[in-house]
Amino acid sequence: QVQLQESGPGVVKPSETLSLTCSVSGGSVSSGTYYWSWIRQPPGKGLEWIGYIYYTGRTTYSSSLKSRVIISVDMSKNQFSLKLTSVTDADTALYFCARVGRGTDVWGQGTAVTVSS
Amino acid sequence: DIQMTQSPSSLSTSVGDRVTITCRASQSIATYLSWYQQKPGKAPKLLIYDASTLQSGLPSRFSGGGSGTDFTLTIRSLQPEDFATYYCLQSFSAPYSFGQGTKVEIK
Numbered sequence: 001q002v003q004l005q006e007s008g009p010g011v012v013k014p015s016e017t018l019s020l021t022c023s024v025s026g027g028s029v030s031s032g033t034y035y036w037s038w039i040r041q042p043p044g045k046g047l048e049w050i051g052y053i054y055y056t057g058r059t060t061y062s063s064s065l066k067s068r069v070i071i072s073v074d075m076s077k078n079q080f081s082l083k084l085t086s087v088t089d090a091d092t093a094l095y096f097c098a099r100v101g102r103g104t105d106v107w108g109q110g111t112a113v114t115v116s117s
Numbered sequence: 118d119i120q121m122t123q124s125p126s127s128l129s130t131s132v133g134d135r136v137t138i139t140c141r142a143s144q145s146i147a148t149y150l151s152w153y154q155q156k157p158g159k160a161p162k163l164l165i166y167d168a169s170t171l172q173s174g175l176p177s178r179f180s181g182g183g184s185g186t187d188f189t190l191t192i193r194s195l196q197p198e199d200f201a202t203y204y205c206l207q208s209f210s211a212p213y214s215f216g217q218g219t220k221v222e223i224k
Contacts, residue, residue, distance in 0.1 A: 037213075046204065046215060046216075046217050046218040047153075047155075047161065047204055047206075047215045047218070048215065049206070049212060049213045049214060049215060051212070052211070052213075060211035060212060061212065062212045063118050063212055096160055096161075098160075100208070102166045102167060102170070103151040103163045103165075103166030103167075103172065103208075104151065104153070104161075104163060104206065105163045105166075105172065107160035107161060107162075108160065109159075109160055110159075110160055
């Protein structure tokens with residue numbers, strides 16, 4: 001079955017760029033059936049949808065984050081990635097990658113990112 | 118952007134009880150609504166999609182309903198493993214948006 005695994009640094013300095021990668025196994029990011037999404041959860045708070053990418057490269061982002069977010073896909077590596085620029089304390093969160101089809105049915109385990117100098 | 122208002126934010130209940138959680142959209146989203154269960158430190162788990170379709174392999178005590186702007190998640194006869202936080206998500210139009218969550222606690 002399809003599995004997703006997030007990777008990236010656990011600590012990012014304020015004003016720098018957060019970069020995370022989601023590796024997909026057991027399936028392909030080039031499948032036209034699914035979108036590939038990033039979602040985050042600040043400590044003790046609810047889920048926040050960040051954005052998604054389709055295999056064609058078409059993206060959609062959260063209105064509150066779209067000036068700072070880029071989601072990209074690398075079909076040769078079967079991965080998709082998140083870049084969030086100019087981070088602040090408010091970007092400290094557990095970041096999930098997920099597959100979106102009929103519901104968001106497959107999730108990575110999540111990776112914790114702390115913004116700290 | 119579509120706003121999702123979920124209620125209640127928390128509830129205390131007992132094993133065997135029936136629980137209903139509601140989600141209201143700021144505009145019609147047809148049936149583009151899914152429900153998730155999340156336990157502390159874990160990824161959310163898809164329970165219901167298309168407002169009322171139970172995800173494969175899940176127990177039938179979970180059910181969803183509604184269309185347009187008003188939706189419900191019902192858990193019939195709550196089990197110990199059901200104590201968790203539940204979220205709705207609209208996927209009618211991007212940007213997608215979650216409800217604020219409902220924490221179901223043991224009374």
